[in-house]
Amino acid sequence: MHVLLTAATPFELAPVISFLESTFLKMADQHFRKNDLVIQVLVTGVGAPATAWHLGKALTTGSADWVINAGVAGAFDSNLQPGTVVQVISERFADLGVEEADGRFTDVFELGLTNLNHPPFVNGVLYNSTAGETPFLPLVRGLTVNRVHGTESSIAAIRNKYPEAQIETMEGAAVFYGCLLAAVPFVEIRSISNYVEPRNRAGWELELAIEQLNIVLVEMLQAITPPGP
Numbered sequence: 001m002h003v004l005l006t007a008a009t010p011f012e013l014a015p016v017i018s019f020l021e022s023t024f025l026k027m028a029d030q031h032f033r034k035n036d037l038v039i040q041v042l043v044t045g046v047g048a049p050a051t052a053w054h055l056g057k058a059l060t061t062g063s064a065d066w067v068i069n070a071g072v073a074g075a076f077d078s079n080l081q082p083g084t085v086v087q088v089i090s091e092r093f094a095d096l097g098v099e100e101a102d103g104r105f106t107d108v109f110e111l112g113l114t115n116l117n118h119p120p121f122v123n124g125v126l127y128n129s130t131a132g133e134t135p136f137l138p139l140v141r142g143l144t145v146n147r148v149h150g151t152e153s154s155i156a157a158i159r160n161k162y163p164e165a166q167i168e169t170m171e172g173a174a175v176f177y178g179c180l181l182a183a184v185p186f187v188e189i190r191s192i193s194n195y196v197e198p199r200n201r202a203g204w205e206l207e208l209a210i211e212q213l214n215i216v217l218v219e220m221l222q223a224i225t226p227p228g229p
Helices: 014-023 048-061 152-161 172-182 206-224
Strands: 002-007 031-034 037-043 066-075 085-091 097-099 105-107 139-144 167-169 186-195
Touching (some): 002 206, 014 031, 014 037, 014 206, 037 048, 048 172, 066 172, 066 206, 085 167, 085 172, 085 206, 139 172, 139 186, 167 186, 172 186, 186 206
Parallel strands (some): 002 037, 002 066, 139 167
Antiparallel strands (some): 031 037, 066 167, 085 186
8 A cells, every 4th residue: 555645845744754753664765665665755835836836746656546635724614722723525616717806816717717516616616525434533624725824814704705714734646636636546645733813923733733743643654554564
C-alpha cells in the first residue's frame, strides 16, 4: 500500500515525520517503508495553486493508493475549539468569481462560466463520498480561500454567502478536486488553530493544533502499519 501524506508546510508534519524516521526505513525523496507499506510525505507549499500542481504531479507520476491531506484550519463554527481535529466531508472554492459594483461576490457557477454539476462538482460543491463511512473524527464542511478573512465585514459577507461552512483553509478544495478527478481515495484532516475573526494572531493556538493533529496522524498510520521489523 502506498500512502501519500500531504501538507502545505513542513512544520505541520514535523512530529509525524519524526515518528516515521524512528519506525520506518527511510528511502529517497521522503519515502518511508515498512514491509509492504510505503508512506510518501509531500509538502506542497501554501495555497490551492501550489497544492494542485504538486499533488497533481504526484498522482500522475506515482502510485498512491490513498491520500491524506493534513494541516491546520480556522473555524467559523464556534463549537470547534482550538486543538479540535476534524475530518472534512465537503469543500468548495470560496473566492473564484467576480466582485460586483455593489460589493457582492458572484461565483463562477452563478456567472454561468462553469456548470454546477460538471464533474467533480455536485451543485457547486466537492464531496468526499466515503468520508462519513468511518467517522472517527467530527465531520465538518470546508471552505477554501486564497485570502484568509480578517475583518468583520469580510467575515460577515463570506458567512452569509456560504453559511454551511464550518472551517476555512487555503488548500482543501484543491485536494478534493484533484483526488476526485484522479479517482484516488483520500481524506482531509484538519486541526483548529484559531477562530475566523478580526485578525488576531495572538489568539492563535498553532502549537496545540499541530500537536493534536500529529497525534491523530500517528494513530492513523499505526492502524495501517504492518507487523514486523
